[in-house]
Amino acid sequence: MEQSGTSTLLQGAVQDLASSVVSALRSGDHAHAVLPAGTEGEAGDVTLAAVRVLGADAMLPGTLLRTPPDPAQVAVFRKAVEAYPPRADAAPTVRWSHWAMARALRQADPSVTPERREEPDAGWLDGASWQFLTHQLAVLAPLALPGEDDAVTRAAGRRTVDVARGFVRAVRRRDWRQAAGAGRWLTLLPGVPETLGLRAGLEFVELMGGQDPQVALQLEAARLLARTGALV
Known part of the structure; x- marks a missing residue:
């Protein structure tokens, strides 16, 4: 039951995050906050997991609209990148998704300089x-x-x-x-x-x-x- 409840929360968080990305893309508003600011506790864990599910698209408004990154948004995205590295037996799509997130992070804020890895x-x-x-x-x-x-x-x-x-x-x-x-x-x-x-x-x-x-x-x-x- 607990696992089912967590899954439902995650699905909802992913959908909410996707909706925020869509709103930002449609509005072209560089100040539009896509990622939730809080990443502490259980709710924060769900937020980071949702970012990981959506992948690099969580940063898509800044990438396509070429707007300056919001440091707070970049910080949340970085936490998601660091929190969910691919396991040794991860599927190719998981490895590539994580690689794409690391690339998006570097592009959003070069000063972050996450470890640059070769392509999977x-x-x-x-x-x-x-x-x-x-x-x-x-x-x-x-x-x-x-x-x-x-x-x-x-x-x-x-x-x-x-x-x-x-x-x-x-x-x-x-x-x-x-x-x-x-x-x-x-x-x-x-x-x-x-x-x-x-x-x-x-x-x-x-x-x-x-x-x-x-x-x-x-x-x-x-x-x-x-x-x-x-x-x-």
């Missing part, structure tokens, strides 16, 4: 089916940013058509989170088939699943990213 291995994506590739990229949607060059981004750039197929499949399966994450990648990937109708597809995802803050976050990110052009 991305070999698990080599030869992956288009279904599995799309699922993994949707999980790692926080890596879909303009001007970045990492192994996951390069893997996505080599398989645009497969990601497009995965996007369509996710829409048909009504998996709105996966569809939104894949759509975010597609706004940046080169060579997206015109027949995909990505813009209309993303509008449909918003209509059907946009009430979910985590879906709305990816869709709002996609709108902003679409203005930046394709990945190099």
